[in-house]
Amino acid sequence: MSMEFLSQKPLLVTDTILRDAHQSQAATRMTTADMLPALEILDSIGYYSLECWGGATFDACLRFLNEDPWERLRVLRRHLPHTKLQMLYRGQNILGYQHYADDVVDAFCRKSIENGIDIIRIFDALNDVRNLEQSIKSTKKYGGQVEATLSYTVSPIHNEAYFVKLAKELEEMGADTICIKDMANLLLPMDAYSLVKALKETVSVPIHLHTHNTTGTGDMVYLMAAYAGVDIVDTALSPLANGTSQPATESLVATLKGTVRDTGLDLGKMSEAAAHFRKVAKRLKDAGILDSKVLGVDTNTLLYQVPGGMLSNLISQLKQAGKEDKFYDVLAEIPRVRKDFGYPPLVTPSSQIVGTQAVMNIITGERYKTFPKESKAMLRGEYGALPGEVNPEVRAKAGIAPGDVITCRPADLLEPELPKYKEEFKDIAKSEEDVLSLALFPQVAPKFLEKRDHPEKTATPVVSAAPTTPAPTAKTENAVRELYVEDVSIQ
Numbered sequence: 231m232s233m234e235f236l237s238q239k240p241l242l243v244t245d246t247i248l249r250d251a252h253q254s255q256a257a258t259r260m261t262t263a264d265m266l267p268a269l270e271i272l273d274s275i276g277y278y279s280l281e282c283w284g285g286a287t288f289d290a291c292l293r294f295l296n297e298d299p300w301e302r303l304r305v306l307r308r309h310l311p312h313t314k315l316q317m318l319y320r321g322q323n324i325l326g327y328q329h330y331a332d333d334v335v336d337a338f339c340r341k342s343i344e345n346g347i348d349i350i351r352i353f354d355a356l357n358d359v360r361n362l363e364q365s366i367k368s369t370k371k372y373g374g375q376v377e378a379t380l381s382y383t384v385s386p387i388h389n390e391a392y393f394v395k396l397a398k399e400l401e402e403m404g405a406d407t408i409c410i411k412d413m414a415n416l417l418l419p420m421d422a423y424s425l426v427k428a429l430k431e432t433v434s435v436p437i438h439l440h441t442h443n444t445t446g447t448g449d450m451v452y453l454m455a456a457y458a459g460v461d462i463v464d465t466a467l468s469p470l471a472n473g474t475s476q477p478a479t480e481s482l483v484a485t486l487k488g489t490v491r492d493t494g495l496d497l498g499k500m501s502e503a504a505a506h507f508r509k510v511a512k513r514l515k516d517a518g519i520l521d522s523k524v525l526g527v528d529t530n531t532l533l534y535q536v537p538g539g540m541l542s543n544l545i546s547q548l549k550q551a552g553k554e555d556k557f558y559d560v561l562a563e564i565p566r567v568r569k570d571f572g573y574p575p576l577v578t579p580s581s582q583i584v585g586t587q588a589v590m591n592i593i594t595g596e597r598y599k600t601f602p603k604e605s606k607a608m609l610r611g612e613y614g615a616l617p618g619e620v621n622p623e624v625r626a627k628a629g630i631a632p633g634d635v636i637t638c639r640p641a642d643l644l645e646p647e648l649p650k651y652k653e654e655f656k657d658i659a660k661s662e663e664d665v666l667s668l669a670l671f672p673q674v675a676p677k678f679l680e681k682r683d684h685p686e687k688t689a690t691p692v693v694s695a696a697p698t699t700p701a702p703t704a705k706t707e708n709a710v711r712e713l714y715v716e717d718v719s720i721q
Contacts, residue, residue, distance in 0.1 A: 236427065237459035241491045242278035243483070244316060244438070244464045246476050247507060248306070249281045251466035254442065254475040256520040258290035260510060262302045268506040269309035275499050277313055278462050279349055282306050283342075284317030286578075288325045292671055292678045300345055300663040307346025314348040316377070320578060321354040322361040322614075322641050326670040327579050327604075329612065329640050331647040332364045338666055339368035345663070351409055351438075353379035355580040358614030359399050360639040366404050377438060378405035382412040383535065383575035385568075387618045390421075394428050401433045407462070408433060412441040412451070413577045414537040419450040426458035436461035441476070444537070446527035448477040449485075456491050467500060469507040473525035474537075480504070534561045535568070540581045547589045556592050563588040563597075570624045571608060572616030583608050601628045611636035658683075 252260040272280060283303050291299040306315060322329045324338050342350065350369045354361040362378060369376045378400035380393050397408045408429065410417070417425070422439070429437050439460045441448050452463050464476050471478035483495045514520040531537070536544070544561075548554050564576075567588045574580040583604045591597045606628050607613060609620060615637075622632075636643070651669040652659070658679050659665045667675040680687070 233457060235457055235459075235490050236430070237456075237461075238490045239461070241456050241460070241482075241486060241493050242462040243479060243493055243495060244279045244281055244462060245272070245275075245277050245467060245479055246281045246464050247272070247467045247470060247503075249283060249285055249287055249318070250464070251470035251475045252514070253286050253290075255470055255473060255524045256511075256514045258286045259294065259514060259517075259519045261295055262297060262305055264510045264513070265306070266309065268503050269306070271499055271503045271506075273310045273313050275503070276495055279314040279316040280306075280310060281316045281318070281351075281464065282310075283315065283347060284319050284325060284351075286325075288667075289671060289674070292667065292674045296678065296681060298678070298682060299667070300341070303342075303345045303347065314375075315346055316349040316351060317342060317347050319350050319352045319365060321352055321365050323355075323579065324670060327582075329361075329644065330669070331644040332641055333646040333648040334651070334666070334669055335364045335641075336368040336371075337648055337662065339365060339374065340372045341663055341666060343369070343372045343374045347374060349375040349377055349407075351377040351379055351411075353381050353409075353411055353577070354614060355381060355577050356574050356614045356616060357381050357396060359396070359403065361614045361641070362400070363403065363639070364641065370404055375406045376404060377407040377409045378403065379409040379411045381575040381577050382410055382417055383414075383573075384416050385573040385618065387573055388575075390425055390428055393425060394432050397429050397433050401435055405435055407436045407438050409438040409440055411577070412439070413575075414531055414535055415442040415444040415448055415451075416532065416535060417441060417451055418447055419454040422451045423454040423458040426455045426460045430459045438462040438464070440464040442474055442537075443472045443477050444474050444527070444531045445529050448472070449481060452477055452482055453485065456486065467504050467507055469504055469511040473527075475524075530561065534564055535576055536561065536564060536585070537576060537581060540576060540585050544585055544589060547586065548593075551589070551593050553593045559592045560585075560588050563591055567591065569618075570621040571605075572620040573618040574608070574616055579604065579613070580608065598624055598627045606630065610634060612640055614640055 248265055252258060288299040291297040291302060322335060324330055324335060339350065352362050352365045352369070357380065366376050366378060380396055400408055410425065426437055426439065437460050439452065439455050441451050443449070455463065465479035465482055466476040468478040468480050480497055480500050483493050483497055483500070486492050511520060545557065548557055548560065564584060567584050568574065571584060574584065576584060586602055587605045590600045590602065594600055609625050609628050610630050647669070651665050655665055655668045658676060659668060660683065664679060
């Protein structure tokens, strides 16, 4: 029995080699210098877009690579004149780990587009559409393309009907494209076929599918989605593909060659680009950054729903606390915490919050003896509405009364912040881009700007090769807490 493609159009491809591929496998440590030699060939391949900015790239540039992320974007724009550039944007969180006022969100969208971004993929960790409103409005206002996102997960409340309804809402809010963001590779092949087919029957905008190959099903997911009529998929060139990264671009291109969904992309040109990135991957491996553990298949993800980057953070937290033997206890605790917290999808920042709470529950020997401030903030509704019902006993244990829970759009409680940041940083910010860097990363950006603007005052910077975390003075709960925002390998 033959299977018919439900679309006759060529499948479009977004390559993640410049962002998510190295974020997922090598803690976002690819430098702009690593990218430059391959940009001309990448620009000639004919991709729908190149994902190259946002996510953790901003933090990693400032914190570890001694690079200005805005300058990286300008360089990429100059060298990729024929290809759309795409970024990942955390809605009201922008690229940071908290909510920012609407005027900051608006300014960041404006400067991203001015500096070279064409497509902004906007997501919210909780799928609270109120947290996407300002980003969508601002992206459209400044001429960018809105790719509004379904943060995919599996739970008693997250079923196909939930995501179809959410997609319809996002289309009505002005989405130019709908993205299914399957950050933990939980979307299985037959479910992908069914979901894509249902979305194509419900919304009129293109559907873009993003998955990883953590559980080993990514290639099958894309093939079934291609049969169901998906318009665009995310893949990564083979040197940094598979495992916790995306399925390999070349494999999918070869699979569809000669069919009605033939991508039309040139495998010869991809081979040339891959030859360069093999050298980059080798450098990252030799530096101890790209660990072979991220290249394998881990079906535990299907049991615990923990994205690959989150796993590495949990290991770091337990090492700092001297509790590495508790790893599987923590993995088993994560689904329990997630249920207590109302089933948030596990993606930045909810993945770090749920993961850190699970670590605290295990290493203290008592569930919910300690709540990090981010856990309390999530339970209070500061990140938005939690998808399911929160365990009232857990919320009470965190000291939050039912009347204390925020029910409005969280950003409505924030006064405009941009004038405050401009005044606060007037002595060190040389541009509005600098102000935004400082607003999002006030601990890290000042050190970077000091090196950039006053190199004579600082020693030659040594770029941190392997992922680093603060060295705690004692193996205490604080050691875990300090790592909350240190993992930049998560979405």
